[in-house]
Amino acid sequence: MAQTNTTITAQKTKTHWSQSIHSLEVTGKIAAYVIISLGALLMIFPFVWMLSTSFKTYGQVFAWPPVWFPQPLQWKNYPEALTILPFHTYFKNTATIVLCNVLGATLSSALVGYAFARMRARGKNIWFLILLSSMMLPHQVTLIPHYVIYRLLGWVDTLRPLIIPTFLGGGAFNVFLMRQFFLTLPGELEDAAYIDGCNAFGIWSRIMLPLAKPALGTIAIFTFMSSWNDFFYPLIYLHSPQNRTMALALRFFQSQYGTDTHLLMAASVTMLIPMMVVFFSAQKIFVKG
């Protein structure tokens, strides 16, 4: 309020041109703040609801009107949710899968995406179309053949089906994303490097990869989020209890005849917080500070 007043008075007393531009910028900034904050309220709403539910008793979950600030807070929901299913033992599996996937997806999609963006070869467009097409068939109908292949390889009930495929190109989505990023870089980059005697791999690793940092960061974050949250493939390929991932364990909270919503939410919040921290601290990779 005080700030708006001062800008208004400033506008009245001084009619200097740059000054009024400045005040415009200030009001613009304030407007941006207001819009962003209002939007943020909408965006954070689901999370607040989850958080509040995770501290409720069983009976409060469906109370009407809704209880937003449960009194007293049911802290015990957290230890309860996390001991009913031993999340800490599943954390190791999840962490292994997520870290390997981030590494595999960034490296291999950068390699393949670079080739699709900046190398000339006959049949390249055909291969690219084939790459895209591999995303167009719903995975429900390729589930059984995949299972058979992994069984023949002896990979079922190991973490391998969840890790090794990401090293093989890192998924068409990521390859396509890398390709698009490499295409936005100026065309003369490699020519200069070739003249300097770099080989193709050297150009890729020493010149191109550093320039592709925002894209690599984006892919790393997406891969982190999707493999952290993925329950379906672990569900199909993992059998033994000790191989379970956290997302799969979370899935068990939904039962046939009703859901223990308060425990589900406590477990969901626990799963969400590491992702928030990772996203918060990783943004500087793809956004300049």
Added chain:
Amino acid sequence: MRMRFVSVLALVLVLSFAVVGAGSAQTVVRYAFWGNPSVLGVEEDIIKAFEAENPDIKIEPIATPYGDHHTKLLTMVAGGDAPDVMRVDSYFFQDFVERNVLLNLDPLAEGPDGIDVKEYYPIAVADSIYEGRLYGLPWGSAPYYVFYNKDMLSSAGLEFPSTSWTQEDLLLYGQKLTKGSGMNKTYGVQADFGYVGILPWIWNNGGRLFNDERNEFRLHEKAAAEAIQWQADLIHKYEIAPSTVDMQGFTANDWFLTNRIGFVYGMADSALYLRQGDVDFDVTIHPAGKAGQWTVWKANTVGISATTQVREAAWRFLKFLLEPGGKGEAMYTGSQRVPPNTPLAEMWDLYADPSMPPASLNEITNVIGDGHAKELPLRKGWNDIERKVVEYLQIIQLGEMTALEALQMAKPEVDAIIRRLDR
């Protein structure tokens, strides 16, 4: 020199085979089942107890959440990797049996290491029998109950329903319990539009889902349509049951737990779920209609894969798990999570804790088991038919058509599905 090398090599080979042989002396039995976290622990305990008694057998559990169980099971069986012992929901049972996934258990059950199938509730084992042959043992067998909120009835000055109550009684209860309007309205009853839940009402009015051969749809007949119309009337005519519009985002159980609905329907799992709240409630049998007083009794099946390499071990485990009155059943019922498959008093004592609602669970189950229970008219393609019928039940529930109109429209479509299935 060379001789010595060869003999050393041979020795190493023999030794390594011996080591491998020693490692695989245990027979591995893979057991696939579903469950939520609270039931998984019971399964683990049973497996431990079995392994302690049978050190030569190792059980590898494959647990999935219910909603994903059959997708995973189908993928494994289709992928040539069928688990040796598997739990199958009765909705899928005949589809599995007709496609030779499950082993006929008669030779094993009647053999020297057999079990006495007669000790189960006959109705419970019915869902595991196909064309007179046994393909599994019942798991989680339970009738469909009516639950009522004791506090709501008491404060309205109403007596609790007796087991000989009628649908007119239910209507009266509903009208007396329904109060208020808009957001503060409390409802008397739940309108049951579930594909299974609607069957008792249909039977009690003299209707049926299929003909005797289970190859023709019969809900379009007057008696069945009337029963379904009555459910719709609870919503639209009497206004004592919430509509789907009112209920959206909530289940009837959720409302029951917040004292906003007096009567709901469900199986034993529902009782467990409702018990977690702080509502005082009890259980009774479905009210009698003009043609009788029936309810559904459903049991899932645990069977053995037709392709298993470890038949004997699998049977030994299955027997331990579900033999009438056996250790497995005692552990299941003792967890107070899985209802008994047998009328044995000691199993019911373990299961039904009289200090917890619903107090009459054991009593009512025996009343239902004694001539008030019917098995589901299961058949191949159950899910297919269900989806089509539910489409029309939704139309009736929304009040867009009368039951008779909608079900007569459904008739040719459902029959076409059945014809395709039986082709």
Added chain:
Amino acid sequence: MAFHKSNRNSLARQEERLFYLFISPWLLGFLVLTCLSMAASLYWSFTEYDMLTSPKWIGLENYQSAFSGFDSRLFWQALKVTLIYTFSSVPLQLVGGFLVAILMNQQIKGINVFRTIYYLPSITAGVATAMLWLFIFNPQFGILNWLLAQVGIEGPAWLASRKWALPALIMMSMWGFGGPMVIYLAGLQGIPQHLYEAAKIDGANAFKQFLYVTIPQMTPIIFFNLVMSIIGTFQVFTSAFVMTAGGPVNATLFYVLYLYREAFQSFRMGYASALAWVLFIIIMIFTGIQVKLSGKWVYYEGIR
């Protein structure tokens, strides 16, 4: 001249070899995993296959059944629902994501926190969000109809209504702009600063800079988001699966939900595979159109 040409040819061949070397990880995965399983499902689409007994060749019967036979009513309904959903939610998500990315690219204090908040709905696990939305859309108790009532509008029954269930799911999909937003944000960083400076010198105001620098430079990223959103949205499954189970009366029967049920509940993997390949062709056509049109509006700096 002849020498020069052969030299160039060998260089081209060398680059081609390098290309295949670079894409070899993907190629290996494609040939071993993707290609085999796609071929299997293509074969099944011409068979009657229940997953538990061997597939039986029936030629085009599955396709015929979908287009004009036994299954045509649900097939066309599922296709209609999916097309409506895709062509309403994709533009909303893309434009929404772009505008939010511009906002989130502002150099203001605490923007890191805001970015995290805006990304939050996209990473919240499916079930939790679905349950929340069920409460939001509840006709009597929901927040949405309460808000509408404040401005004198009587809200519809949303997910319980045949007419409004699909629009409700479309509204819900707008929350999922977080993915495209992050990609746009990364793309915005790649625009060389000197282009803006040059535009300023030419006297372009902020709006004109946006129009003549930001948008053209972002076209490869917009193109990416467009192609990927369409591919992804055609295969959307979870929201209908969790929230409406395709109802009421098939009003939200998404194509892949339909396909999933036919495969794993009705034991019709052969028919489901045919459905999958029909969808494959549809998505392929839309992608092909976009790739063709992209030559007209997508601007690549580094095309060689």
